[in-house]
Amino acid sequence: MQSPDDAAPGQPADRSQPGPQAGTTAVGTSTADAADRAPVPEPDRASARIPAQAGERAPVDTPTETAVPSDERRSTAVRSISALFAILAILVTLVHVFFVFLHVAPSNTLSQDYRKETGTWVYPYFEQNWALFAPNPMSENFRLQAQSRVRNADGTVVESGWSDLTGDDLKHIRGNPYPSKADQNMIRRAWSSYTDAHEAKDETAIGTRGPLTQRYLRRIVVHRFQDAGADRRLESIRIRVATTPVGKPGGKPEPETAYRTLGWWETKPDDFR
Structure with a gap:
């Protein structure tokens, strides 16, 4: 009888001969050795979940990447408050410069229209005793x-x-x-x-x-x-x-x-x- 190894090239081997069946190991190899060499899949720690007890909802998976650290949230709040105070300081400075300019500038239509507001802002704390473009120091x-x-x-x-x-x-x-x-x-x-x-x-x-x-x-x-x-x-x-x-x-x-x-x-x- 021709063995599978002696089959002519291009022809199928004779499958009628008895060979190793499924569930058996090769000659000279024990079942315990085969079990030792077989890879054991490790459990997925990221996807491992504790089974919910009766009456409890299953935990919702929250991606770790979307959680914002508390330090970063605090830093964002500090920057926002600092930016707000900076904007307010700039606005107050612009208003102060505007009214002082009207106060010391030569008389014009704009200074006449805002005379009351200018006097309220300037007097008594920001009074200027000199005139813009025409200073008149005391002699x-x-x-x-x-x-x-x-x-x-x-x-x-x-x-x-x-x-x-x-x-x-x-x-x-x-x-x-x-x-x-x-x-x-x-x-x-x-x-x-x-x-x-x-x-x-x-x-x-x-x-x-x-x-x-x-x-x-x-x-x-x-x-x-x-x-x-x-x-x-x-x-x-x-x-x-x-x-x-x-x-x-x-x-x-x-x-x-x-x-x-x-x-x-x-x-x-x-x-x-």
Whole structure:
């Protein structure tokens, strides 16, 4: 009988001969050895799930790649808040620059239309004492001084010497990193308003603002004397202003000081409020 190995090329082998059947191993190989060599598939750890107990829902598979770390979420929130504050700061800066520009720029249609809004924004904290394109620095220094008449309990009237109110303000300003706006501008602006509304020769009021500026200046002086202890016994006050031109550095002779003395102003009950 011809064996399968002796079959002619191109012809099928004789399958009638008995050979190894399915479920048997080759000659010389034991079943245990075959089992050792057979690969054992490892369980898929990613897809392994704990069986759901009775009455429980099966866990939903959530891809690990889509979970956002808490640090990254916190970092995103911080960046968003920082960007919001940066935008607000830029907007406030632009608004501030716009109103200050209108305040210091020469008078034009836009500044006239927004005069009320500009004044509300600028005064009293962002006041500018110079004009854009046409600066007008001060060329003289002035010091406002005042004296008072106080009636004593026995009916006698005492006239005080001159008090340097501007000098008192300068003491509060110098060496103070955050000086008060009142110390810097109140007396100066009150005197400037008075001189703009009164003639220098005879103190005649110019327009309707004259009496108002006089009352304003008088009340400031009365309150200064109140702080000094004069209180309601103060009957009248008098004001003078010492003006000294700003000289050149090292220039000689020194500029002379000129005085402008006003008359006595009787105090009113409203001045002490």
